[in-house]
Amino acid sequence: MKIFWKRFKRNKLAVAGGVIVVVLFVIAVLAPFISPFNPNDIDRKHILEPPGARHPLGTDDLGRDVLSRMLYGSRISLAVGFIAAGIATITGMLLGAVSGYYGGWTDRAMMRFIDIMLSIPTFFLVLAVIAFVGPSIWNIMIVIGFTSWMGVARLVRAEFLSLKEREFVLAAKALGASDMRIILRHIMVNSMAPVFVSAILGVASAILVESALSFLGIGVQPPTPSWGNMLTSGKDNIEIAWWLSLFPGIAILITVLSYNLFGEGLRDALDPRLWRD
Amino acid sequence: MIPLIFGITLITFTVIHLTHRDLVGRETEPKETATYGDAVIEGTIGEPSTLIPMLAGDSASHSVAGMIFNGIVKYHTDLSVIGDLAESWTISSDGMVIVFRLKKGVKWADGVEFTADDVMFGYKTIIDEKTPTPYKEDYMQVKKFEVLDRYTFRVTYKKPFAPALTSWGNLVVLPKHLLEGKDITKSDFGRNPIGTGPYKLKKWVSGQEVVLDSNRSYFDGRPYIDRYIYRVIPDPATLFLELQAGGIDMMGLTPIQYTKQTDTDFFRKNFQKFRYPAFSYTYMGFNLRHPWFKDKRVRQAIAHAIDKSEIIDVVLFGLGSPATGPYVPNTWPYNPDVKKYEFDPGKAKRLLKEAGWEDTDGDGIIEKDGKPFQFTILTNMGNRLRINTATIIQWRLAKVGIKVEIRLLEWSTLINEFIDKRRFEAVILGWSIGLDPDQYDIWHSGKTREKEFNFVSYSNPLVDTLLEKGRRTFDIEERKKAYYKIQEILADDLPYVFLYVPDAIPIVHSRVKGIKPSPIGISYNLPKWYVPEKLQRYRIEP
């Protein structure tokens, strides 16, 4: 553990990423207390105002304060990110575990299924499903989750395949431990690290997908602010309201970037193969 | 003596010539600068799906098809009906028989002459049950269709039907010699149409553009603009960028573009903007089967809680006017003196209280019988104006204690699963108003079955009678009286909160001359637009 920390701290970028991840989380939680305005308050006198004293990040096409909306938007992005990544990770772990542990036909079928899922362009799939079942925030989380579990599944499966034949597993079996127990207590615990990294990176990509969906108009519904749907009105007004396009875009960029840096940093720190040097 | 007579005659002639325009009532300005040539490119978000009018459900298709096909009659700028392919017509005194006499010598683009047989063919096709068209209804009212001679045909109706005359537009004009015996849905005609109109299709590159070349032997005179191109650009931001880059000459602006982005020197010098009330209105409809909305006071309270001027200012940037009923201002059926609902949240709260709604637990939401007043407004995705309108209404209603959720749905889901099945509480939509005031299908209590258009389930026997009256008489004054009364009742009953009539705000490159905005828009006289020779941009080889 100590070694891990030392290694991790060496990677300054990853540390920065981690810090920002925490800060974003805090902001999201505190949003209702730190927002200067109610994010939904319409103000016909201050429509499409550039950043200024009253509205530090400007206002949108309904006169709403951009800063407040961005603060609340972080809640959506993070919520979708966490839950979608959570669903993906858990699904991936379960399926990967079952596949890796039992092997045989189960494994073959699962690999086939993963191949199928990987062959269809993910975004096409997500787009099609959302457009059909409707863009509620829960649908988005679930759909993104159920289309991004494949990487985790493969990872976990690989771990299981390699650990299955190790002594401590054989010993546990000899002692009469049930399959479930072996899976959970022994093998899973050992594969947590890369899974955790996957989850973090998954949050980042979920946020990107959600913003793309919201941008296309099939994401979060009004008046709920999401960085993606703020960018849509930014796009519509790109020539006269640069602030609407700039700030939410930067927000997405920084968030995704931090999660990626943090995740990659974790991976580098945890990767045993890089330990020798 | 003789010089005096001569002088008087000369002066008289000169005076008559100068005032010629007023006498005839039509535009007869000397066209000395009108030259042939050049191309005009219109940028559009939607692509036509087919160019056969009766098969098309979308406005993009009708826009383009309208340049290729003529109707029997069409609308003049003063909203009166004039002949397009028809030279004249007579209506029997009981209104049930119309005899049309067509213009002679009109040719299809392949040179064959257009005759009454073509109209009969079109009529037979549209009522054929094998034809998948949404427009059959008007033609099913016809009892008998007879071709009397090469250029004359007679239509007999089962009952007097006021919208009859105007129904003979371009939906039923098809070339019999090309389509007889063929299945029009399978033929190539939808992508390679032949019409009698001012333009003919030169090529259609799917997903990119539809190119129309002028019909040099058009019966109403060769169009001045040699080529008209519809360029398909599905993104509004890109569309506007293309306008500035010169890739397109014409497009429909959004209120923001009109107000904030087109007031620079660049725009003033190179473009002309137009603004006129569109033939449509946006409204919020209540599901009148919902127990809460059954109470008229609730509907009226909601109307008072909404500030229409705020919506028009914020969403339309002032480019529109409040709607008070289902007709557009300045048209003959429009009744300006109906009950209006000023923005008055206090009054709204009082009315709600009368109806039993009060905030008894201090949570900011009013309740009745223990239930909080909460409902969902549905509207379709992709329509920024409607979405913003819904958002503003949501915010305003929150201030009188009503909690509103907004749900955006994809168009066909909205219509099929929610509207048609009456599974909604409130909805924000718009109606495109036809030029004939008959709105039977929307307001009649009999039209409430699944998929019919009185989806709010409005029922008022007096309105029913008036609707019937309005469509069965041809007397304009009688019809006007009926429609005026209908508007009075609707304004009181408030099955919809009528929100606004938006302005149509197209923009065209300044080199295009001859555009005359009118109540029916600007494109009605497109064949008469021209670009002076030295301003022409494109050279079109015939």
Added chain:
Amino acid sequence: MVCAGKTPEIQNRALKMLTYLIKRLLEMIPTLFGITLLSFFIIHLAPGKPTDILTELNPKITPEARLKLEKYYGLDKPIIVQYGMWLKRIVKLDFGESFSGDRRPVMERIWDTKKPLLERRLFITFLINVLSMLIIFIIAVPVGIFSATHQYSLYDKITTTSVFIGFAIPSFWLALLLMMLFGVHLGWLPISGLKSMNYDSLTLMEKIWDRTLHLLLPVFVSSFGGLAGLSRYMRGSMLEVLRQDYVTTARAKGLSEKRVIYGHALRNALLPIITLLGLSVPGLIGGSVIFENIFGIPGMGQLFFMGVMTRDYPLIMGILTIGAILTLIGNLLADIGYMLADPRIRVK
């Protein structure tokens, strides 16, 4: 099968590769089947019928007329039958008729044989994606190698960061910013479409230039995200290879650093990259939905989006299937490439 002049070893290897190829192709079939099932399942998650877009909110349509329309489109048969009917035709690449777009066959909308190759939607998307992959490869590989050989240097840190930013940037945002900058403010590049208004009157050289200019922004936006991923992997792969024993051996033998890197290490480091390129195909195809929309490019992505919005079932299923097929082909090619490149590969 006697190939004159070839040694038995090469013959053997060729045979092995062929067997592998056939095996892979056969394996693809159940995958394809699964894909069609999945697409079909998705389509029917949706409530409502596709004929609605035709009838809209038009006061003129009667309920009878509507029913007739539905029957016409075959929507009244049970689902299993619909799937069976559809599957039979799919084998012939007949995806049925699109519900919108004037009821032309779906395949025609994707691959219009009446149009010149350059104008067919599938080809357009294909072209842009292939160009993107090329660009990604050409740029990411050197960047990755350099990063690996100069690990932790300033250069490495800068490229790492910029590559990460590329990974984190929403592509649609990037597209808009670039459009504004290069298209409007600077006026250097065209902002939409694939060719200019006056294309037909240009000379051949001008035509090529015109197309190139139009493709510049879309290809750049499309490849931007992939650049990040691939150069990162290149770096990682290279790093790993450089630590291998045989590299140390080569160094010990006294070979110049350059030969070590470019001769031995590179070849092995490239192998996973090839696979990765193949795996990036679905991502590229998926991303095309967004930028084709923004840049107004008449490709398959734009068609898919339109199909989704108009509930054009045959079109959606057709494109999903084609996209999947393309991906499978991409993977297959990647595998073949890998096999050809690696002399050590064991074909089971």
